Amino acid sequence: MLRRSKIFIVALFFLFPLLSLSQVPERFPKPDFQTDYTRPDLLTPTPRSTALEYVDVGVLVIALSLATYLAHKQRSRRNIFLLMVFSLAYFGFYRKGCVCSIGAVQNVSLALFNPAYAIPVFVIVFFVLPLILALFYGRTFCAAVCPLGAVQDAVVLKPTNVPGWLASILGVFPYMYLGLAILLAATGAGFVICQYDPFIGFFRFGADFNMVIFGMSMLLLGTVVARPYCRFLCPYGVLLNWMSRLSKRHVRITPDECNNCRLCEESCPFGAIKKPDEAAPPVSKEAEVKKLAFLLVLLPVIVFGSGWIGSRLDIPLSRLHSTVSLAEEILLENSGQRTEMTDSTRAFRASGKPTEELFAEASVIRDQFKVGGWILGGFIGLVLCLKLINLFIRRRQLEYDVDKGTCLSCGRCFAYCPFEQVRLGLITPEEAEKMGTREVRIKQFRA
Amino acid sequence: MTDKIAKKPIKRRDFMRKSLHAVAGLTTGGLAGILFSKSSSEEMVWQLDPNICIQCEKCSVNCVLPHSAVKCVHSYSMCGYCDLCSGYLQPGTKSRDTGAESQLCPSGAIKRTYVEDPYFEYTIDEELCVGCGKCVKGCNSFGNGSLYLQVRHDRCLNCNQCSIARRCPSRAWKRVPASQPYILKGDESQRFLKS
């Protein structure tokens, strides 16, 4: 063997991946200053005081109460609009749209399933308060307090009617979004509602480029389809829908009674007005009952089947979790199917954590997704079945009334009702009785 | 006769509604109760652990703000005040001056001023710093590690889900209580522990 002098390479030291870079040694001694130089102070600006969060809660309480009062008692569309503008300014542009009640769904899910997460008290209030209010008074939150709703409401220009069949199928998306958001939040994979919130970029004056484009498209869409996110995407809207349906004191179009004058028919841009339906359906009752019975028998099968399908989605869904995707990347590299390390795998290998531990964690998360997948699948199956069943049930609608689940209590329809005009003292009760039976001009007014 | 029949279904429906109403109310109340038992009165904010950070430069790109809320901070207690500062100067640079070709920082945010022989002071101008971490990498590799990245809470919006935290490859981001919003190095690390 030839003897050679050693070649000492400093840089090799840093290629050794087993050496952890976390503890950096003090390579150069601290200086001993001879002059009277003093070291500057490291500034540590503090975040927004927690006390201000409680101010937000206070504003929420006041806004919600005011919204309910304005919708139920005062019945003034203009004031609701002004409150909506205030909410947009405060909760939207001032508070930058965060924390919002819609996102709070995720925080709640995480808090329920992850003992390590301590949910702040005001987030609980943001989640619970609009629901309680909706349970008693309807979705007054949507009309006047929610900033996302407000920004969409602000761009409603020429709203069109969404055909019934389209609305019913699009109405499934919020349920799917809700289920998915809860699953992903509970397993710690991330907060999808926040990630794909189209409007928060405008509130913050800063967002990922793709989200800006998405947001702009939603707003442009919103000019012709009123409140598209609220009606067909909002996951919190599902919960509000349920609560609002059960409410006793929901707003009504007429303050008094309805004489079917039809003047409010086209007034709702959100399609939340139920019109009186015809006397008898043109299909045989027996056939309908048979189909319904068949559906009811199939219901558990469908729910079980969709739950099973949901559980099989554990592999693709769990990949949304960073731990599982890291474990898969490590596996791909170890088995030679991928030749380049990524930043994440390089950092993981340098951390010295055994891959076995990572794989064990990933397996646990995949199991969580399996269970969650059962629940999510079953839930979606149940929702579809119930929607289908709902289309079999015939409800006799005798007058014009709001759909309690989807009405946002915005008050646009009030002005169209002649009895409302009577209440405001603009016309006499006799004139109100005559309306609708003939074409009578409606007086323009400001309420 | 018709009245009674009319009343019965309405009553039944009303009863259904009322009982579901009660169930919904109780569930929501119960849920709120459970959540309160797991709650903290304090708000949580985002922060990154400089001991885990690998200076991948993603902090400057992923913040929702156009000018990232992550900035480089300097622990003056740890700094060696070296003439040949590996966080300020490009590796392999021949001249130790403030020329653009010698500086590591792409936006010129580090200011170098002479203190006394042979010490130089390095300060960060946060308006210019983009949070890329190039200086941090240099300081950690060949210096004392006194330069490091931190979330600045006068800029951070405290999003419910931090876009940078989601993409951090070394998982250095965590939620910390708002009363201890910084993970500091050096002597300054005691600052928030006392409270």
Place this chain on the structure above:
Amino acid sequence: MDRQAEDNKRKDKTKLLYNIAKRIAVVSAVLAGILSVLMIVNTIQTKAVDPLNSQAISQLMTRLEENPEDTALKEQIRALDLLARKAYFTHQWQIKTGSYLLFSFVLVLLLAVKYMSSLQPRLPDLSKSPEPDESWESKLLSRKTILFAGLGLFILAFFLGILSQTELKNIGIVRTGESQDTDAFPDIDEIRDNWPGFRGPEGIGKAYHTDVPTGWDGPSGQNILWKTPIPHPGYNSPIIWGKRIFFSGADRRAQVVYCVDADTGEILWQTELNDIPGSPERRPQVTEDTGYAAPTMTTDGQRVFALFATGDIACLDFDGNRIWAKNLGMPDNHYGHASSLITYRDRLLVQFDQNSGGHLLALKTLTGDLVYDQPRDVEVSWASPILVNTGSRTELILNSNPFVISHDPQTGQELWRVRCMQGEIAPSPAYADNMVYVVNDYARLAAITLGETPDVAWEYIDDLSEVSSPLATKDLVIMAASYGTVTCFESKSGERLWVQEFNEGFYSSPILVGDFVYLMDFSGVVYVFKAEREFRLISQNELGEDAMTIPAFMHNRIYIRGEKNLFCIGD
């Protein structure tokens, strides 16, 4: 009349306001539209060329490295840098101001349009009869839509779920993370029945298959059953488990593991290991007589393990599939890493002594995860470990400068150390009957007795080996030097029994086969002599080519890796 006039006046006023609002709306819409387009274009432009990571500046910087004194170049860089920074901050300002402007335009637009729409109530066409939205046609259509959409969703989700594959399932990792069951690794009898590593089972140069030929001739082919050419060179010795022979080869470009059938000599598979994560982009500096594939492979009966001079270590199954591979870091070794691998139960042990410090690494055979990294305060070494049961416990004994250290293979903890070595250590230790023998030229041949406090029992300082590892039996110790001198000692006392000079030198180590010793010199000639107090040559067998490796001894067969071919010798 008055009321009519009043009404008309109001109508005109409203119409005027309406038109004004319309004009304002149009203007602000156009402005907002233009501004949006400008901002989008601006953003796309900046995304394409990031001013802070400019290609132009990096190119100039590389030029500056070559001409550090070029002041004109420096000025150019400074000017470009200023432009880049200006561009970046201007873009920031533009986006910010643009956002605020856009916001105000949109606000004005919305106010105007809202005003306009408030003047136009949505009234139904009362001439037409109302279209109940709950009409049966609509309901039936809705039902169909939901049915089909639901079915479509289920089918989509079904296929997504079925077709999703993940590697995470196939790895077979025990969920609890505990060690594998005992069936997974071979016991001592199985190990001795095969040739699983450098210098045989336990690494001490003792073969357990003694029914091998004592005579053959390479050039004429006598007793040569087959001869297979090896594509890639390497100084590692072949290892054998069952009917499979494994060895590796590497050059500047490739790192390959081969599997040859022990009966036919046919290459069953060869797996290239060129894309291991973390592998250095440039090959390390190695000398010609070390090469890139000096460490001998090892096997635990189910998997084979190979280590190369780049620090790449890989685990393959018996069919050549890669199970795991990683890089331990480029060894700081000026000749090239040479220490061979050995397994202990579920651990793969690596003697990783470098210029920057010594390490004993243990990796899990199943996954390659690090179990322990035991630092050793020794210099760089090219010797390989031996794994022996010294009576009450199993010890992993490593020869290095300046200590011979024994470790517990399970935990890596040091059991004992003796200071007796110096220089660049290549010979591995020998063991027999409670004594360990280590040697290095310019140091000594030291015999260490084990016990409460192991210590040197005797030493010898002439004709020392520099590469070949010594062989020990209960009674004898045999050492071969690289210039051809072979010395034999009495094991307990150190009394020199005989010295024999040979024509060629020895890098290969002597192997004990029953009562005989097989020793191969540089030219591939194998000398067979008796393991006795007197030197008695039994045979001298030519291979036909140079060889520096250790022959492997299996039932009835001897396998020798020459420089170019792998030979199988048998009756």
